[in-house]
Amino acid sequence: MKIAVIGGGISGLATAYYLKDFADVDVFEKSQIGGKAHTIKKDEFLFEEGVNGFLDNTPETLELCEKLNIKTVKANENSKIRYIFDDKLYKLPASPADFIFSDVLPWSAKFRLFKEFFVKPEPKDDESVCGFVNRRLGEFFCERFMRPMTAGIYASTPESLSINAAFPKIANLEKKYGGLFRGMLKKKKGGNPSGELTSFNYGMSEFIDKLANELNIIQKEIISLDELNDYNKIILATPAYDTAKIVEKKYPILAENLNKIEYTPVAIVGFSGDIEPVSFGILTTQLKTLGILMDKYIFPNRNGIRCMIGGKRFEKIKKLSQKEIIEIVKEDIEKIIGKNSLKFEFFKLWENAIPNYKVGHLEIVKNIMSEANKIDNLYLNSNAYKGVSFNDCIKNSKNLAISIRYENN
Numbered sequence: 229m230k231i232a233v234i235g236g237g238i239s240g241l242a243t244a245y246y247l248k249d250f251a252d253v254d255v256f257e258k259s260q261i262g263g264k265a266h267t268i269k270k271d272e273f274l275f276e277e278g279v280n281g282f283l284d285n286t287p288e289t290l291e292l293c294e295k296l297n298i299k300t301v302k303a304n305e306n307s308k309i310r311y312i313f314d315d316k317l318y319k320l321p322a323s324p325a326d327f328i329f330s331d332v333l334p335w336s337a338k339f340r341l342f343k344e345f346f347v348k349p350e351p352k353d354d355e356s357v358c359g360f361v362n363r364r365l366g367e368f369f370c371e372r373f374m375r376p377m378t379a380g381i382y383a384s385t386p387e388s389l390s391i392n393a394a395f396p397k398i399a400n401l402e403k404k405y406g407g408l409f410r411g412m413l414k415k416k417k418g419g420n421p422s423g424e425l426t427s428f429n430y431g432m433s434e435f436i437d438k439l440a441n442e443l444n445i446i447q448k449e450i451i452s453l454d455e456l457n458d459y460n461k462i463i464l465a466t467p468a469y470d471t472a473k474i475v476e477k478k479y480p481i482l483a484e485n486l487n488k489i490e491y492t493p494v495a496i497v498g499f500s501g502d503i504e505p506v507s508f509g510i511l512t513t514q515l516k517t518l519g520i521l522m523d524k525y526i527f528p529n530r531n532g533i534r535c536m537i538g539g540k541r542f543e544k545i546k547k548l549s550q551k552e553i554i555e556i557v558k559e560d561i562e563k564i565i566g567k568n569s570l571k572f573e574f575f576k577l578w579e580n581a582i583p584n585y586k587v588g589h590l591e592i593v594k595n596i597m598s599e600a601n602k603i604d605n606l607y608l609n610s611n612a613y614k615g616v617s618f619n620d621c622i623k624n625s626k627n628l629a630i631s632i633r634y635e636n637n
């Protein structure tokens with residue numbers, strides 16, 4: 229059996245890996261192997277262009293590391309120190325006891341949190357993160373915590389993300405237990421490990437290179453399905469808009485549905501030099517710069533920091549020059565930490581960085597999958613559908629590979 233996997237990001241590579249002892253698998257990649265997971269070296273500095281790491285709470289990722297015989301490295305204790313910038317710096321409390329006396333929320337907002345116990349569930353088909361969090365935890369909490377958090381994870385905003393698609397575990401606490409605190413207390417009894425941030429000594433590319441070494445990779449852009457007639461099965465592990473282009477001639481309705489998934493742009497700007505406070509980093513509530521990630525303080529062999537700018541908050545970055553973007557980042561850094569001696573080192577613009585799981589996303593995905601399921605031997609798998617994290621991509625890839633193998637037994 230011959231299988232073509234289109235897209236050499238983690239979704240394509242992991243799917244190919246789990247199928248390689250079952251079929252002859254070719255992976256087609258049009259540009260960078262690893263996709264959004266790619267490390268660059270600049271002089272003595274090592275920078276991630278995209279993915280920084282993953283939480284060690286997903287067995288599939290750890291299993292893949294073990295199979296590849298690659299050593300993982302856990303972020304050090306500095307990774308537990310995190311800040312939010314909302315006109316001034318707020319240190320995030322490390323424990324519930326710290327939280328009580330922390331200045332991260334005013335007393336009125338803290339009391340509002342406790343009222344969550346008494347907020348009745350309001351089952352809805354879907355709701356924005358903002359609607360859900362305002363309703364359950366109050367507006368102040370949404371502004372101070374969810375705005376930076378949605379920027380940090382999705383480069384998005386609480387208004388434009390679906391609670392069901394972007395934070396399904398949180399949405400389920402309400403559905404299953406009637407409330408977030410009720411659910412967390414019940415789940416704590418059963419244990420709910422949240423995981424530690426993990427990467428590799430020489431960055432994500434160390435892992436990607438090992439994975440790619442096990443596979444047959446062809447550097448080629450696939451324009452249409454007609455090029456793949458020699459294959460028994462085709463797996464499209466490409467971003468939704470690229471997938472749409474590949475299928476649109478034969479399957480216009482599928483393409484139309486795929487194009488409903490929008491992406492947000494992100495630029496990463498790397499600097500070297502000293503910066504305080506030593507920590508995992510700082511997420512912002514309002515600035516065009518979404519956050520500063522202090523990689524040098526948490527993983528070995530990283531001597532720089534990275535700033536993330538753009539997202540849904542500032543989609544205009546797509547139209548700005550590199551110079552203009554770097555200037556904005558420098559101004560924002562000064563607002564956050566004051567005068568500094570940071571030196572510019574590297575720049576990467578992802579015009580379509582992360583799929584925006586907007587309200588109704590799960591319905592869009594349902595329609596996409598129902599169209600795709602009508603086509604024999606064609607499969608879709610990428611971060612566009614059911615989870616954007618590195619862990620989700622690996623888990624979904626393994627599951628897809630298992631189901632393809634099962635179909636043929």
Ligand SMILES: Cc1cc2nc3c(=O)[nH]c(=O)nc-3n(C[C@H](O)[C@H](O)[C@H](O)COP(=O)(O)OP(=O)(O)OC[C@H]3O[C@@H](n4cnc5c(N)ncnc54)[C@H](O)[C@@H]3O)c2cc1C
Nearest residue numbers: 235237238239258263264278279280281450611616617618
């Ligand atoms: C800046 C940034 C930081 C992130 N940080 C983290 C993090 O720290 N932790 C985490 O868990 N997640 C993180 N993510 C999310 C995570 O990186 C992605 O969700 C994941 O890597 C996506 O993998 P993928 O294989 O689905 O897609 P991609 O990585 O986008 O791979 C798709 C591949 O398909 C190729 N392709 C497209 N069209 C064609 C074609 N026609 N023919 C051939 N090839 C084609 C592309 O070139 C690309 O290489 C981050 C994302 C970004 C953008």
